[in-house]
Amino acid sequence: MSTTPPAATASGLNSTDINQVGDIGRQPNLPVLIAWEVVTQGIRIRLGRSLVTLTSVALGIAFLASILIGQVVQRGVQGERDARDVAIRCVAALEADLGQMTGKRLLTIGAPDAANQRLLELLVAAGAIVSDQAQDPAPVAATLLFGGLGPSSTVSGRVAGSFTPAQISADPVPGRVIINFNRPATAEELAAQADAEYRNRARTAWITGIALAVTAIGITNAMLMSVTERFREIGTMKCLGAMGSFIRRVFVIEACLIGVAGGISGALLGMLASCISYGVRYGAGMVMTSTAWGMVSLLLIGTVIASVVLSVTAAVYPAWVAARMRPANALRSSV
Amino acid sequence: MSTLALPESPHGLNHQLVDELLAVPDHGSKIVVRAVGLTKVYRTASHETHALRGASLTVKRGEYIAIMGPSGSGKSTLFNLVGALSRPTSGKVYIDQVDIAQLDHDELAWLRCRKIGYIFQTYNLLRVMTCLENVMLPMAFAGLDSDTARDKAAWLLERVGLGHRILHKPTELSGGQQQRCAIARALANSPDIVLADEPTGNLDSRTGEEMIALLAQLQHDLGVTVISATHDHKMLQRADRILWIQDGLIVKDGKPADLELPGAH
Ligand SMILES: Nc1ncnc2c1ncn2[C@@H]1O[C@H](COP(=O)(O)OP(=O)(O)OP(=O)(O)O)[C@@H](O)[C@H]1O
Ligand SMILES: [Mg+2]
Numbered sequence: 001m002s003t004t005p006p007a008a009t010a011s012g013l014n015s016t017d018i019n020q021v022g023d024i025g026r027q028p029n030l031p032v033l034i035a036w037e038v039v040t041q042g043i044r045i046r047l048g049r050s051l052v053t054l055t056s057v058a059l060g061i062a063f064l065a066s067i068l069i070g071q072v073v074q075r076g077v078q079g080e081r082d083a084r085d086v087a088i089r090c091v092a093a094l095e096a097d098l099g100q101m102t103g104k105r106l107l108t109i110g111a112p113d114a115a116n117q118r119l120l121e122l123l124v125a126a127g128a129i130v131s132d133q134a135q136d137p138a139p140v141a142a143t144l145l146f147g148g149l150g151p152s153s154t155v156s157g158r159v160a161g162s163f164t165p166a167q168i169s170a171d172p173v174p175g176r177v178i179i180n181f182n183r184p185a186t187a188e189e190l191a192a193q194a195d196a197e198y199r200n201r202a203r204t205a206w207i208t209g210i211a212l213a214v215t216a217i218g219i220t221n222a223m224l225m226s227v228t229e230r231f232r233e234i235g236t237m238k239c240l241g242a243m244g245s246f247i248r249r250v251f252v253i254e255a256c257l258i259g260v261a262g263g264i265s266g267a268l269l270g271m272l273a274s275c276i277s278y279g280v281r282y283g284a285g286m287v288m289t290s291t292a293w294g295m296v297s298l299l300l301i302g303t304v305i306a307s308v309v310l311s312v313t314a315a316v317y318p319a320w321v322a323a324r325m326r327p328a329n330a331l332r333s334s335v
Numbered sequence: 336m337s338t339l340a341l342p343e344s345p346h347g348l349n350h351q352l353v354d355e356l357l358a359v360p361d362h363g364s365k366i367v368v369r370a371v372g373l374t375k376v377y378r379t380a381s382h383e384t385h386a387l388r389g390a391s392l393t394v395k396r397g398e399y400i401a402i403m404g405p406s407g408s409g410k411s412t413l414f415n416l417v418g419a420l421s422r423p424t425s426g427k428v429y430i431d432q433v434d435i436a437q438l439d440h441d442e443l444a445w446l447r448c449r450k451i452g453y454i455f456q457t458y459n460l461l462r463v464m465t466c467l468e469n470v471m472l473p474m475a476f477a478g479l480d481s482d483t484a485r486d487k488a489a490w491l492l493e494r495v496g497l498g499h500r501i502l503h504k505p506t507e508l509s510g511g512q513q514q515r516c517a518i519a520r521a522l523a524n525s526p527d528i529v530l531a532d533e534p535t536g537n538l539d540s541r542t543g544e545e546m547i548a549l550l551a552q553l554q555h556d557l558g559v560t561v562i563s564a565t566h567d568h569k570m571l572q573r574a575d576r577i578l579w580i581q582d583g584l585i586v587k588d589g590k591p592a593d594l595e596l597p598g599a600h
Contacts, residue, residue, distance in 0.1 A: 024433055027445045028478035038463075045463040045504075236459045239420065240520070241448020241476035243441050324440070327447070328421035331459070 027243050035249040039257065042250075049226070050258070056222035057262030057311055058269065060215035065270025065303045067211040071204060072295050073278045073287055079114070080290035081282075087118035091126060098141055102127035110146035212306070219307075220314040223258075227251055227318035228333075234322045235330025244323035251319035255311040263307025267300045366432075367527050367560050368394040368417060373426035374583075375412050386412040388583035389426070394562060396527065399554045399573060402564040404580035410564035413580065414532045417562065418451055419443055431527065448476050452521025452559075456533035458513040460505035466492060466516045467501040473523040491519040495549060511542035518549060522557070529553075531563035540569075547573050 043050045095101060106128050112120060120130050234247055279287045322330065375387040386409045394400055402410050415421040416428055419435045428435050430450055438446060447453075452473075460469050470488035471481065479487075492501045495515040505513050514534060521529050531550070535543030551573040554561045563570065571577065571591045579587035579594065587594050 024438060024442045025445050025449075027441055027448060027476065030475065030478070034475050041468075042463045232459070233461060236461060237472070238444065239418075239447055239453045239459075240473040241444050241524070243444045243476075246476070326421045328415040331420070331455075 027241060029243075030246055032249065032253075035246060035253055038250050039254045043254070043257070053222045053226045054258055054262050054265075057219050057258055057307060058266035060218035060310075061263050061266025061303055061307045062270035062273065064211045064215045064306065065267045065299065066274040067207055067270075068299045068303065069271050069296050070274035070278065071207070072299065073274055073291050076290040076292055077278060077282050077286055080118075080286065083115040083118045084122075086115045087122045090119045091122050094123070094142070095126075100127075104128045104141040106130045107140045107143045108132045108146060109143060112146040116146050215306075216310050216314070219262075219310045223255060223311060223314040224318050226254075227315060227322055231322060231325065231330045231333040234325070235327045235333075238325075238327040238330065247323040248316075248319045251315045251322070252312055255315035255319075256308060259308035259311030260304065262311070263304035266307060267303040270303070271296065271300060365395050366393055367396045367430070368392070368562070369429040370413075370417060371427045371429075373413070373416055373428070374424045375409070375416065375421075376424045386583055387416070387423070387426075390580065390583065390585050391426075392417075392578060392585060392588070394528075394560060396560055397554070397558050399551060399561045399575045400563070400578060401570040401574035401576070402562065402578045402580060403566070403570070406566070408580045409583040410580055411532050412583075414530055414562075414564045418453060418530045419446055420453075444476075448473055449524045450527050452523070452526040452529045454514070454517050454521050454529065454531035454534045454563075456536035458505065458510070458517045458537075460513055460516055460520070462505050465502050465504055466497060466508070466519075469505065469516060470520045470523050473520060477524050488519070488523065491522055492516065494553070495519045509542075510538050511545065514538065514542075514546055515549070518546070518553070522553065522559070525557075526559065528560045528562060531561065531565075533565055533567075534563060535565065535567045535569070543567055544569050 091101070098104060101123055104127075106123065108120070108130060109132070124130055234242075237247065275287055275291075370390065370392050373387050373390045374385070377384040377386055390409070390413060402413060404410055412421075416423050416426075417430075419428070419430070419438075422436070430446065433446075435443065435446065453459075460466075461472070464472065467485065467488050470491055471484045474484035474487065475481065489498070489501055492498055492515075495518050497512060497515045497519065500508060500512060500516075505516065508516065514537075518529075518534075521531075529550070534550070535546050538546060547567070547569055550561050550563065553559060563574075574591055577587070577589065577591050577594055578585050
């Protein structure tokens, strides 16, 4: 019985309902699940090829991440080294003024910035006893005045006239040695600082732009290849009734997957690379303590997002072309 | 006929459902394909090729037609035009009375999905999928639920003699087996027309003969219209009608016995 199926029965099955003479129906929009299956199966079977695409994306993103994170690490290390330099000079100045630091009591007023924090650490390391408690009964050798916006690169010397009456009256023992680290910056210094900052920002933007462009070109190339080498498969699927939207969806899903996987592995790889290279140059401890890890994690997330966005945009155009291709042309192409 | 009888079903097939899905739609019209004055010019930077120069043909429902002719005569071009795989430079193709030039991309997808099944010289199976999945894919595109599609695909693969290989990947199969799978896939949505371009071109003579017999059998059993471009003279014995094409024109059209064909014995 099964060799000759009976003529059409009055069944409710839609495949026979729609097949009326001269009637062209609409292809149903397939659930995303089918596109997903086609993609995952494709990736599994073409594992080698998928890995090549993935590696291209990951390397591009690793390059981008290492450039961006490298800048953050460099800034952190540089700041730390500057702060230490300043602190060492300050300690030398203090020692010139007050003699050996061992056992000396120092009172601090105001909030020390990062550089001054280093100074305090060095002073403690040299044997000084540092306290910000003015009520401390023991006599102090000197009072250190911190705060304000000025750079702390210069020790301005004994009691200068540049602090407020309130601060002086807060000093329990007037006339004592007061070292002012609160030197306001001069106009020229502020201008130079702004200029340096501007140039630094321009350089960062330039390097970031170049890195982004290199990465984008690499990813576009990888995605373009992975779509064009499958024109034949696309042509076949169109012969079987795949709509353009389905083809596009397959490639967008695939680009997303590759973008996420390549982005995560690439970002981690890039971070590792820049941390290791700076770690070798300046010491792992230096990198660990001086880097702004919050910024680094933001950059990690940012590069993963960039990876997905770049991969998807790179795949959209060739997928669009593939989806609109006449099947005969798609089938002819033999890449 | 019983050589292709359905073996004991290992897949719990719902035979009644499958039979209904495979049922030949009872259409009013006898003409299933009509092509009028088809021309196709391929333009490249250096020159133009007139692959077809005004070919017309009419195919009745249930016919087995062989398009024959020398290499480069325009068989594959005609196959692509009739199959809505490319656009003619001029002329019209009607499938079931519908002028396919009027259809948009999605309507063409619908047409390719349900009205036409394609068979290629190079099989064109999706190598990322098993035979079963290859046959199920057109049904998925048609919106059939996957259980029904699996039943029908397994049934079709058994019909073409590939029941024992349904979970194999095409790369694990011989050329003849791959072409059987492609034939099952072409029949997935019970099309009115099966179009084949050199279906035996990559097969040895005996396997080619099996393929031609299988197509003839399916045409007979399922009432499907078969249009096959071919070089293969074995097709002469099976085809109801031969279209002989030369230099982009159909120069002979008739029953195999009535035609004086070059090279035919
Ligand atoms: N995409 C194309 N671009 C340019 N010329 C083409 C293209 N496709 C076919 N042709 C040319 O059109 C003519 C007809 O080609 P077609 O493929 O239809 O021949 P055929 O009869 O199928 O030949 P064969 O038996 O060798 O397969 C040939 O001269 C061929 O070179
Ligand atoms: Mg050909």
